[in-house]
Amino acid sequence: MREMGEGGIRPVVWIRSSHEDLKKFPADIQDEMGFSGVLEIRSNYASDTYRAVYATKIGDAIYVLHAFQKKSKRGIGTPKQEIALIRRRLQRAQELAQGG
Numbered sequence: 001m002r003e004m005g006e007g008g009i010r011p012v013v014w015i016r017s018s019h020e021d022l023k024k025f026p027a028d029i030q031d032e033m034g035f036s037g038v039l040e041i042r043s044n045y046a047s048d049t050y051r052a053v054y055a056t057k058i059g060d061a062i063y064v065l066h067a068f069q070k071k072s073k074r075g076i077g078t079p080k081q082e083i084a085l086i087r088r089r090l091q092r093a094q095e096l097a098q099g100g
Contacts, residue, residue, distance in 0.1 A: 011061045013096060015089040018052075022067035025050050051078065053086050059097035065089040 022030060029043050029050045041052045049070040055063040066086050070078070078086075 010056075013061045013063045013093065015063055015065050015093055015096075018064045018067050018089070022052060022064070025067065025069070051082075055090055055093050058093055061097070063090075063093035063096070065093060 026045050029045050040054070043050050050068070051070055052067040053065045055065055066082065066089060068082055070082075
């Protein structure tokens with residue numbers, strides 16, 4: 001089992017392109033999403049909606065699974081292709097947490 005980071009701060013593990021994706025967001029959105037510890041963060045900026053999805057219950061780290069700008073103007077739900085990507089990345093995070 002891994003130890004928590006210094007001062008009880010949990011390490012952040014970025015899965016695949018999630019870090020690069022988050023860095024493409026406006027600075028205000030990055031500040032809001034980059035330091036929160038909830039499962040999903042949604043934020044509006046101008047007329048756009050941004051989302052970041054985290055897994056916080058796997059091991060001692062926070063796994064950032066996906067960060068994306070919601071493009072669909074229909075409905076408030078997360079598009080199916082984004083959900084499928086999040087599920088694949090969650091599986092990878094679980095593998096990493098188990099030492100794989």
